Amino acid sequence: MEQTSEDNHDLNEQLTKEAELFVDTWFDESKPLQEDDAELHPSVRDEVQQLKELKSQLQQEITELKAHKEQLLLNQVREAQENLGRMIEEGTKELRERKTALRIEIEKLERRQERLNQEMRSNFAGSSKELAIRVQGFKEYLVGSLQDLASAADKLELVRTGEPAPRSRERIRDLEEPRRESREGREGRDRDRTRNRDRNPRSNEPARTGTRTGQGNRSAQAQFSEPTFADQSRRIRQLLDKYCNSPDYYGSPWQLRRTFDQSQAKKVQDWFFSQGGRGAIDSTGSRLQNILIASATISILHDLYRDRTQVLVLTDTPENLGEWRKGLEDCLGISRPDFGTNRGVVLFDSPDILVQRAERLLADKLLPVIIIDETEEQLNLSVLKFPIWLAFASSNKSRSANYLY
Known part of the structure; x- marks a missing residue:
């Protein structure tokens, strides 16, 4: 240790x-x-x-x-x-x-x-002094010429002579039989009428429709002078007053559905009472305004004669025919089924075919209403023999595009 x-x-x-x-x-x-x-x-x-x-x-x-x-x-x-x-x-x-x-x-x-609007007021009221001055000379010339032509046609004996043209032979074949049956009676009446005129010169102013139609059916010939047909005259004035003051925009077909001016009503009234439903009136310068006037005339005639009336429209081009179709549809409230050969309105671009159609209607105891567009510069003499026709006399003024207000 x-x-x-x-x-x-x-x-x-x-x-x-x-x-x-x-x-x-x-x-x-x-x-x-x-x-x-x-x-x-x-x-x-x-x-x-x-x-x-x-x-x-x-x-x-x-x-x-x-x-x-x-x-x-x-x-x-x-x-x-x-x-x-x-x-x-x-x-x-x-x-x-x-x-x-x-x-x-x-x-x-x-x-x-x-x-x-100013142009509309001017056209509707007829207050365009410049237009009136331009058409006045042509109006006087046209009215005088048509009166002379009507007087000359009254003195003619409308007797068919010669062979009909090949183009129209088939169209009037079905008219030959009734014409042949009534020809002797017609010639006798024409001779009696001629002798009566020679005895009394004032008798040269009878109703034109009897001589021009050459048909024995007086019920299809319209006269609108007030002393002769007071009821019809009163009805025409009532309808014109209604179109101007109380237009019915939703009325039944064949009634005017547009506003109608007093100046236009004056034209229609003069055509009925002064011209007896046969003659020319001044064009308004607008095709659609002319269609409005024609529509008022057609509406009145349809009210007077109902389904016996058939409207025949004559113009020169398919475009114008289309305008007439559309304008009549708008103004009268009709539709496409109302246009056709056996319907209410027929459109033509040839006066010869229109005349043949009108003759056939008279033979069937119907009333053709002939409307002639302002583009037809020359009036076919054959149209003068029918009881009702309305022609629009155009002035030399150039026409522009037309609108319906």
């Missing part, structure tokens, strides 16, 4: 000596290190100083970059605002220009509407 204690004591002493020897050696070696640190300190200090300067430069550059960035952002924002303002100004300017153009266009349309 004692031996062990001694050994431990020796070991501790040895360790203590070794520790002291290590410390002494370390202190001896640290002296040159301190000397080296003293020699390197100025260079480190310079490097540190350079690093500080570099840091300051970098911080200054960062500050400048930040300021430059902010300036760029401000410039971009300002430029964007300027561009946006410019775009808004351009868009506003374009809208102003469009607004100005639209206002000018509206003013033009308003002036055009006012001009059209």
Whole structure:
């Protein structure tokens, strides 16, 4: 036990000596290190100083970059605002220009509407002095010529001579039999009428329809003079007054469905009472206005004679025929089934075919109502023998596109 204690004591002493020897050696070696640190300190200090300067430069550059960035952002924002303002100004300017153009266009349309309304009032009221002056001379010439022609036709004995043309031979074949049967009686009546005229010159003014039709059926010949047919005259005046003052826009078919002017009613009234339902009237210068006048005439005749009337319209071109079809449909409330060979209205572009059709209707104891468009410059003499015909006399004034108001 004692031996062990001694050994431990020796070991501790040895360790203590070794520790002291290590410390002494370390202190001896640290002296040159301190000397080296003293020699390197100025260079480190310079490097540190350079690093500080570099840091300051970098911080200054960062500050400048930040300021430059902010300036760029401000410039971009300002430029964007300027561009946006410019775009808004351009868009506003374009809208102003469009607004100005639209206002000018509206003013033009308003002036055009006012001009059209003025023309409508002028045409409807018949107050156009210039138009009246232009058509007056032609009216006097046409009325005088037609009166002379009617007087000459009254004195003619309408006896068919010669062979009919090949084109019309088939169309009138079915008319030959009734004509042959009534020819002797007709010739006898014509001779008696001629002798009566020679004895009394005033008898040259009888109703024209009896001589011109050459038919024995007087029930199909219309006379509208007031002393002879007071009831019909009264009914005609009532209908004209109704068309002018109380138009029925939703009436039954064959009734006038449009507004009728007093000047137009005056034309129809003169045609019925002064011309006996046979003659020409001045054209209004508008085909659709002429169709309106013809529609009023057709409506009155249909009211008087019902289904016995058949309207025969004569014009020169298919385009005009289409206008007449559309105008009659609008004014009378009729439809496509009312147009056809055996229907209420038949459209023709040849006067010869129209005459043949009218003769056939008279043979069937029906009443043909012949309407002649203003484009027909020459009136076919064969039309004068029928009981009812209405021709529109056109002036030399050039016609423009026509509208129904």
